[in-house]
Amino acid sequence: MSSVDSKLYLVAVKEAQAAVELDESGQYRKAINKYQRAADILIQFMKFNKNPEMRRVCQDKVENFVERVKVLKAHLNGPRGRRSHPSPKPSDSGGDDKGSENGDGQYTPEEQELIDAISDTILTESPNVRWIDIAGLANSKQSLREAIVLPIMKPKLFTGARKPWSGILLFGPPGCGKTLLARAAATECKATFFSVSSADLLSKWLGESEKLISTLFKVARIKAPSLIFMDEIDSVATKRGEGHEGGGERRVKTQLLSEIQGVKSGSKKPLLVLGATNRPWDIDIAMLSRFEKKVYVPLPDMPARAGIFKIHTEGINSDLSEEDYIELSVRAEGYSGRDISNVCREVIMIPVRELDMGGLLEDPSQDVTVRDINLNDFIKTLKKVKPMTTGKDLDHYQNWAEEFGEY
Ligand SMILES: Nc1ncnc2c1ncn2[C@@H]1O[C@H](COP(=O)(O)OP(=O)(O)OP(=O)(O)O)[C@@H](O)[C@H]1O
Numbered sequence: 001m002s003s004v005d006s007k008l009y010l011v012a013v014k015e016a017q018a019a020v021e022l023d024e025s026g027q028y029r030k031a032i033n034k035y036q037r038a039a040d041i042l043i044q045f046m047k048f049n050k051n052p053e054m055r056r057v058c059q060d061k062v063e064n065f066v067e068r069v070k071v072l073k074a075h076l077n078g079p080r081g082r083r084s085h086p087s088p089k090p091s092d093s094g095g096d097d098k099g100s101e102n103g104d105g106q107y108t109p110e111e112q113e114l115i116d117a118i119s120d121t122i123l124t125e126s127p128n129v130r131w132i133d134i135a136g137l138a139n140s141k142q143s144l145r146e147a148i149v150l151p152i153m154k155p156k157l158f159t160g161a162r163k164p165w166s167g168i169l170l171f172g173p174p175g176c177g178k179t180l181l182a183r184a185a186a187t188e189c190k191a192t193f194f195s196v197s198s199a200d201l202l203s204k205w206l207g208e209s210e211k212l213i214s215t216l217f218k219v220a221r222i223k224a225p226s227l228i229f230m231d232e233i234d235s236v237a238t239k240r241g242e243g244h245e246g247g248g249e250r251r252v253k254t255q256l257l258s259e260i261q262g263v264k265s266g267s268k269k270p271l272l273v274l275g276a277t278n279r280p281w282d283i284d285i286a287m288l289s290r291f292e293k294k295v296y297v298p299l300p301d302m303p304a305r306a307g308i309f310k311i312h313t314e315g316i317n318s319d320l321s322e323e324d325y326i327e328l329s330v331r332a333e334g335y336s337g338r339d340i341s342n343v344c345r346e347v348i349m350i351p352v353r354e355l356d357m358g359g360l361l362e363d364p365s366q367d368v369t370v371r372d373i374n375l376n377d378f379i380k381t382l383k384k385v386k387p388m389t390t391g392k393d394l395d396h397y398q399n400w401a402e403e404f405g406e407y
């Protein structure tokens, strides 16, 4: 195997071994991440390895990993006490299993039924994103800490007039970290995390959506402290009359409005609703008013862009100096985090592509070395991969933020 192949392959094997260890020690969420990474790397590896036997072995492994991820996810999404495999993990202190289950895990049959009803449709696992995985965005992080993490972790501080905001809306251009921030807040606050895609609410659940929404909020109350994350909220909360809103959609929206309203008059343990959108101006005014706190997630500033370049080239040999990162972040003005991550994905493939085009990856037994990525690779790629957000879009967000949101 050539050294580029063997390097990729070895990384995959290492990830897979780590996955199995985590799996065996009951750290399923971390195991899922590792299995997924191992599968991703093997898929990359297969793109460059032409050996049919090797490809078949890898394909089998990928399928095994994907299958295991499914099993683990089903297990984690299932309510506590449902003895599906894998066997329930022993109680762990401060592991990665933050907050998806609360209390002593004993539910009445009626509660259990409700929980079962939503567990297949809604992601209840705690995501594994930490604040340090997100570059920059200090203001947005602080707002989320105050609006979500502290009220859930220190509810006693939020009594009397210092009430937590029941609804929080993240808005801003696409690819700038809204979903990431929501996931990091959920990881940090150790609440039961319910993540529901608003588009799914309409497509998958239409007909049954209202019942499921009310069930979702009921379960969230039972399992409080809870955080309900509704991504792409604009898809269910369009302004009346503007979209092609059917009766079903209207009912879903009305139901959501009343549930979010109900949260306010809520109980002792916090239940917070966090929405995210990149089209805030499309949101119905009634819905908008339920989100008392609005947090702008802007395009990354210069230091954040440098940080995003670093995060997305982690583990790859590079000869970039600190000054080079500064140069890159200047050149990447106007790029979102997603744009930068796309640039990095392109760049890290350049040395592999060069080897492949030179025919050096044909012979599985030949040893080759992958060169480091360099500034020039980035400069070339930045010319090809253009930012998604235009200046006009940005004005639109900024005007909206001035009118409705906060910076
Ligand atoms: N600040 C950041 N630090 C590190 N990575 C980032 C950052 N912002 C964005 N990214 C990268 O971009 C990807 C997209 O980010 P995310 O999904 O959070 O964007 P979003 O704001 O929710 O976009 P959309 O409005 O399209 O849903 C992330 O998965 C991550 O790889």
Ligand SMILES: [Mg+2]
Pocket (backbone or CB within 6 Å): 178, 179, 180, 231, 276
């Ligand atoms: Mg998103």
